[in-house]
Structure formats: C-alpha cells, structure tokens
Amino acid sequence: MPTLPNNPNHVLVLNCGSSSLKFAIIDVNTGNDIISGLAERLGDDAPSIKYKFKGEKTTIKLAANQAHAHAIDTLVDLIKDHNLDEQLVAVGHRVVHGGEHFTQSVLIDEHVIAGIKQAATLAPLHGHANLLGISSAQASFKNLPQVAVFDTAFHQTMDEVAYLYALPYQLYKDFGVRRYGFHGTSHFYVAGQTAKLLALPIENSNFISAHLGNGCSVCAIKNGKSVDTSMGLTPLEGLVMGTRCGDIDPGLFNFLTTQLNYTAQQIDDLLNQKSGLLGISELSNDCRTIEEAAIAGNSQAMLALNMFCYRLAKQIAAYMVPLQKLDALIFTGGIGENSDIIRGKVLTQLAFLGINLDPQANLDARFGQAGLISAANSTSKAVVMPTNEEWVIALDAANITKEL
Template sequence: MSSSHVLVLNCGSSSLKFAIIDVQSGSEVLSGLAECLAEQQPLIKYKYDGTKQTITLNHGDAHQVAIAQLVELVKKLGLDKHLIAIGHRVVHGGEHFTHSVLITKGVLNAIKQTSTLAPLHNPANLLGIEAAQAAFSSLPQVAVFDTAFHQTMPPQAFLYALPYSLYKEHGIRRYGFHGTSHYYVSTQAHKVLALDQQNSRIVSAHLGNGCSVAAIKNGQSVDTSMGLTPLEGLVMGTRSGDIDPGIFTFLVNQLKYSPTQIDLLLNKQSGLQGISELSNDCRTIEEAAANGHEQAQLALDIFCYRLAKQIAAFAVPLGGLDALIFTGGIGENSNTIRAKVVSGLSFLGLQLDDDKNLAARFGQQGVITTSSKPCAIVIPTNEELVIATDSAAIAQEL
C-alpha cells in the first residue's frame, strides 16, 4: 500500500463528513459521516473494504469526540501509516484566499475573520481543523475553500449596487460557493469533450439541496449565482434564492417577523420545501407531481424555470455556450429536471436525447443532447478528490 493517502474532512455544525483518498488512483479507501453531533445520540457511519459499519458515540464535545473516534478507527484499520496530509473543506475564504493553502496561525486567523460572512459554516470548519491538528499533529493540514475558484470574477460580476464603502470597509460583495465542484466538473468537461481550455464557454449547474450555477470562460469562473452567502441565486431545497429585498421590510413591519425568523424562513422553510409544502427532497416532489400533486408540480416548474433563466443569462458573460454541465445529487440523477431545463434552452441549440438522458443517472457520466456543440453533459462531481489532490500537492512541496 503506497503512502499517498489524504484524510479529507468536511466539518459542519452538526456533522462531519470524511474520506481517505488514494491520490494516485483517485479511489476512496475509507468514507463516512459522523452525524447528529448536536443531539443526544451521535453516531458514525462508515464504509471500508466494501462493508458498512456504525459506531455509536458518547454525547459530549461532539466534534472532538467524533474526530477522536475517527482517529481510533483509522489507526485500528492501519490507515494512519499511509497518510501524508489532512485536507479540510472551508466554506468561506473571503478575498483572503484564491487557492488552497497550508494551514498556519495566519491562515487560521483569516478564516476566523471571515466567519462573520459565514457564521453557520466557518466556525464549524474551524472546529474540525483544531480537532484534527490536535489528533494529527505531525501531518500538514491544508484548507481548500469553496469560494476560491470564484475569485477570478471581475468587479462588475461580484459587486452589488450598494454604497461602495460597504464593500471596502466590510467586504460586502458576491463570493460564490460550490467552487471546488464547479472547478472539478469543468476540468473534466474539457477532457471529455476535447474543449480548448483557452477558448471555452461552459455553464456548470451544481444541483443538490444547495444549488448554484457558474459561468466558466477559458477555465476561469467569471460569474456565479450565489453571492455574499449561499442564499442568493437559484431555488434550492429549503432556500428561497433571489427575492425582492423589499419583502424583508414587509415581513418586519407588517407581519412583525424578527431577524431570526426571517433567516429561518429564507434558509430553512422556503425553496422546494416551501412551495410544495411536502419535502425538500426532489425525489419525493417528483413522485408527488407525477401523481397529480399541484404544488409539487408548481415547485418543479419554478425550480426549472429559474434555473433555465439563470443558465441563459450566463451566455452574456461567456459570449455563447459550448457546454452545459449537470452535477450534484439532483443534477446527476434527475432526468426529469434535466429534461425540463434543456427544453427551456432549446433556443441556444440544445436538443435533448431522451435515451441518453435516462442512461446518465446513478453515477453514469455522459452527453445527453443530440449535438456536439453546444451540448449538455452529466458529470458526477468529486469534491473530495480535489481536496485530496490539492492537499497532497502542498504536502509534497514541504
């Protein structure tokens, strides 16, 4: 077994996703999820050597307990001997970071400073980093940022039409997210479709519980749908996406909402969940819509309309379209969503191939349209591999 393994950690507020990746082969040696960390019965589910196991954790300082148990598991399986680095997903890097970096005291301080822009995410990411530093003190730790890929956006794309002082003094601007995913699938598209990276126009649609679209010109992000936070842009599982800011004033003045209630409404009670009043799970909504549930059908219609409209808008910064990529849980698996979106974009020259669209599900990659350019293609994302590859490259430079 080669010493080319990286432990990838994605630490959320109540969960910890992990994987050990062999960067030479790109394969997952170990993968799993520690969940319910803020609840009474936290546990770890993992897969190793083709088998799935569950470990029940003691309630306590949840993230530290989970990482301590993960360390014990890694050592028990003998995988610690082959680790060369720990790679951490960090949601928000602000303007500090345009690429992955070795974690130092200065980097930690910058991530802490940026926490005001991502109060739900960065503090949890920091918990994972600090716990991993204590557990794997001899290994280099690397931060890979969701926002880094979008730092190539020009000012006309990332600035809001607000007083300029809010940007200069407080960093209020559009940052974008899902950058690691958009980078990976666009890189794959260049290879699979034999596109010239110095002369290419790609729209990448990452569709899951969170959704975003990126305009990628000549391999660089020039615009994206998410903004200061992951709330802006498309309709998502429970997030509203774009709405009239005047609604905030109405909610406060007329309905007496508090800021906390507004945040809960827009982030947890809206999107597919809010419109359908059934679920945030696209599979549940598609099934209900097929059985005649009108609000489920409406939720799908709004989701697809807004998505198609955003994709079409990104033909402006790109100056045209060579390829449209679908990725993420919905993008990779919902032939229904893809069909509705591609149908709405037929004026761009996209024509769906029904058989190819049906075949490109459940991890299968493939072009789903009849023409070679422009085309729509399904490419399963692999953010963990990007994090592992970046982390290994930085570790090997030390």
C-alpha cells in the same frame, strides 16, 4: 485538474458542518475512497458515525451530546484500527468561505487561521464549524500537515462588475460586502473533466456548470476561469434550492419585521431552512420525493419542480452574456447527476441555445454515469458529469505538502 503527485499517498478529507462531519480518505492517484463516512447529530442526544469500508457499512453510536472533537477522536481510532494511518500524508479541510483573503488552497498556519476567522463573519454557521474541525484535527493529527481548500477561491477571478452589489461602495471597502460564490471545487472539477470528455482545451472553452443538490449554484466558466456565479455573499442567493429561497425582493425583510413581527433569526430560518422546494411543495426538500408526488398528480409538487427548472433555465440563459458562446452545459450534484426529469425540463426551455435533448441518453445518464445527453445535431452540448470535490481537496492537499 491539478497534476497528480508522483508517489502513492492518501489524504484525509474533512468537511465540518455545524452539527456534522463528513470525512473520507482519498487515494490521490485514483480519486477512490479508501474509507468514507458521516458523523451526524453532533451535540445532540444521539450522535453517531456511519462509515463505509471495503464495501461494508457500519454505524458507531457516540455518547450523548458529544461534539466534533469527540467525533474526530473516534475517527482517529477508527483509522488506526484499520491500519490506514501509515499512508496518510495530509489532512485537507473544506472551508466554505475564504473571503478575499484566499484565492487558492493554502497550508494552514496561525495567519491562515486568522484569515478564516475574519471571513467567518460573512458565513458564521459555516465558518465557525470549519474552524472547529481544523482545531480538532490539529489536536488529533499533530504530525500531519493541514491544508485549507476554499469553496470561494475558484470565483476570485470574477470581475468587479460581476461581484459587486449596487450598494454604497463603503460597505465593500470596509466590510467586504460583495458576491463571493460557492461550490467552487465542484465547478472547477467538472469543467476540467468535461473538457477532457469533449477533447477540448480548457483554456479555450466556454462552459456553464449547474451544481444541483440541496444547495444549488450555476457558474459561467470562460477559458477555465469563473466569470460569474449565482450564489453571493452567502449561499442563499441565486436559484431555488432544497430549503433556501434563492433570489427574493429585499423589501420582504421590512414586510416580515413590521407587518408580521418576525425577528432577524426567524427571517434567517425562514429563508434558509423552510423555503425552496420544501416551502413550495410543503412535502420535502428531497427532489426524489417531490418528483414522485408530481408524477402522482400533486399540484404543489408540480409547481415546486416547475419553479426550480424555470429559475435554473433563466439563470443559465443569463450567463450567455459573459460567455457569448457555449461549448457545453454541465449538470452535476445529486440532482444534476440523477434527475433526468429536471434535466429534460431545463433543456426544453433552453432549446434556443442550440441544445437538443437525446431522451434515451438523458435517461441512461443516472447514478454516477458521465456522458453526453444532447443529440448529435446540437450546436452546443449538454453533459452529465459526476462531481468529486473530495478528490480536488485531496489533490490540493497532497500537492501543497509534498515538498515539506
């Protein structure tokens, strides 16, 4: 973790999606939310803001077809109504794709905006939404410094043998076609917290971090640095996810276009929105729903879970190549933190790594509870570690701006 700023202060953290805006004001000294919420269905006929403040949940209905700028204006009014603006020292933005331009968090200026725009061509849905959130926040918080924190930055320590595709090298040189990886703030955070939990120096530890939610990725972390990760040029590569297919044969594209007359947009929707757990189960992308159906005997739900766990276990095992030794396997994210079923299935397949499951500890490690889930006789440990990406963003923003 970064060093905590000296004085108490709060940072507004914004995570802007194509039709949503997740926000929180974070106390950088504790990581606690002062207020948090989600503006959703932006640009739709029934947008709203749902937020939690002092334990109470409230919903604000927005006018039809209002987008990010209006949501941020409403958020500004909400912050002022609750007298939360006086302690704000910065706005921290989660930016999904930083390309090769950004290896760490940065204070936003016109040059940074230009770099984010260039990287947005690699992830247009995420990048343009991030830029929209930044411009709206700059207009609404004119007196606050704005900081960009990149999902891809943590993975910029990967070696070229890990990040290059076996494509004509010119595509990399001219257009930046390579593997970048995502969930960097989460992998960074849980590795640091796991090192503390196990009383290990982060600079001399080997971890594999599995961030499992609707989006999923695995990261091999050697001596505190990312050496490989499962997502690639976009967040589509790698594991089976909620609605994303993960790794597939690229020849599928030719089959879909020539044999089934799919358009490029239809293929994109298929692979990103209709596949993964949802596609196999034909029920839901929500792991809880699929687990309930599997327990009730639904064969496709069972298949979806088994595919998810098999691909995950296989990816984890592959990362023993760059690491050679493993101090701990980390489960995080909504699924990783809460599904004892998924963790149990994966660890059963990874017993050859010397990780023996403690069934009771695995059952107990739910709903935000950090802790060991491996048995005492394990040679490598398994840990559940709740992530806190917003705290990482807030800390970076506070540290970058405290000297201004």
